[in-house]
């Protein structure tokens with residue numbers, strides 16, 4: 001091995017291990033940390049971020065990267081890909097002042113704790129000063145990183161490499177224009193579909209047992225994953241051999257845990273599918289959040305909410321919940337979990353209206369970054385747009401502007417990756433069905449290994465070898481497009497809601 005590369009590899013493995021430890025601190029904060037531990041935790045997170053940042057911006061590391069970029073002869077294709085991605089990470093970090101990195105970690109840890117309290121009390125005013133601090137820091141961060149178009153581009157690029165507002169706006173518009181007639185046709189449909197079935201009583205202990213069973217059904221290695229509880233469900237990949245997912249339980253809303261866990265399992269399958277032999281390098285890291293979310297939405301919606309999958313799991317559900325489901329059949333359950341109803345809460349939204357929630361957040365955070373929108377204006381703007389896009393008025397701020405954990409955590413520029421994930425999932429499924437014969441029949445039998453195998457081979461195993469757009473093109477033979485997502489919705493919901501033409 002090239003001696004410079006060898007040295008560089010050892011350095012990045014350390015950095016990667018520290019980043020994993022920081023991820024574990026974050027996981028612990030949301031699952032286990034006693035309330036009074038928060039001040040100490042914010043200091044720990046700040047110190048760890050500072051150490052990681054110092055290690056990445058070390059001039060000696062920069063020099064090694066320059067050497068290898070200028071003299072790549074003798075490096076394997078894998079090593080060249082790692083160098084290219086390390087340069088990206090290095091150049092990103094070197095632009096950020098160390099003081100800003102530490103301050104960001106400290107403030108977002110505290111603001112997250114403030115948000116949890118404010119959300120409980122539905123008190124936006126109590127949270128607003130924290131959000132102002134976070135937004136001010138994110139603006140500084142974006143300015144330090146630099147951008148060609150809008151300030152927002154700098155943040156978007158950290159989650160979705162190479163994506164810009166100029167590219168994203170037309171995609172968002174196409175999705176919006178495609179969705180409006182679908183939502184209208186569904187609202188006019190005479191088909192009687194309701195989610196009453198899902199609101200019966202589902203004892204919490206049985207839900208938890210079901211969730212653990214589902215993790216195994218979709219193919220998770222449960223020796224390398226665990227399930228816990230948190231206020232907001234998430235997946236945290238510590239390493240391909242240690243992936244944490246969380247959920248929450250509501251005895252009168254089964255999909256909250258069931259479909260939440262299928263969703264997070266999709267993320268976890270991606271993390272477990274990253275090549276463990278490359279752990280500590282970009283080849284064992286997720287390429288973008290739009291690709292990450294494509295995996296969660298693929299399992300949650302494309303597979304999980306499909307008729308064949310419901311036919312497969314329904315007998316198991318009935319066994320666990322005889323009181324709630326004793327008289328129901330699989331078809332009724334299928335219709336219930338695909339009930340379309342505009343609602344205030346994003347994580348509970350159906351597949352059709354979900355993206356409108358993303359559009360709303362995208363517009364608001366773009367405005368915050370550009371300085372067109374002030375933090376104090378958010379609750380009113382939020383409610384106005386909810387009314388306009390979905391015809392819904394949140395009961396209070398807890399159901400409105402305070403519902404998501406992203407802004408308190410400083411995750412600005414993150415929401416659009418949910419929309420991209422939905423588009424990617426549909427495009428991947430379309431390509432997968434051509435390669436895997438009888439994919440739907442396999443799902444109906446609960447045989448998911450060929451489907452997972454296809455994702456492993458075409459998505460998971462590459463890590464950051466290709467950019468997100470190139471990865472989709474290689475996997476599907478086509479550049480990323482919203483077409484397959486809109487077609488998927490029309491076909492599925494046309495049948496459920498008996499609509500001949502949209």
Ligand code: MG
Pocket residue numbers: 263267293296
């Ligand atoms: Mg997700």
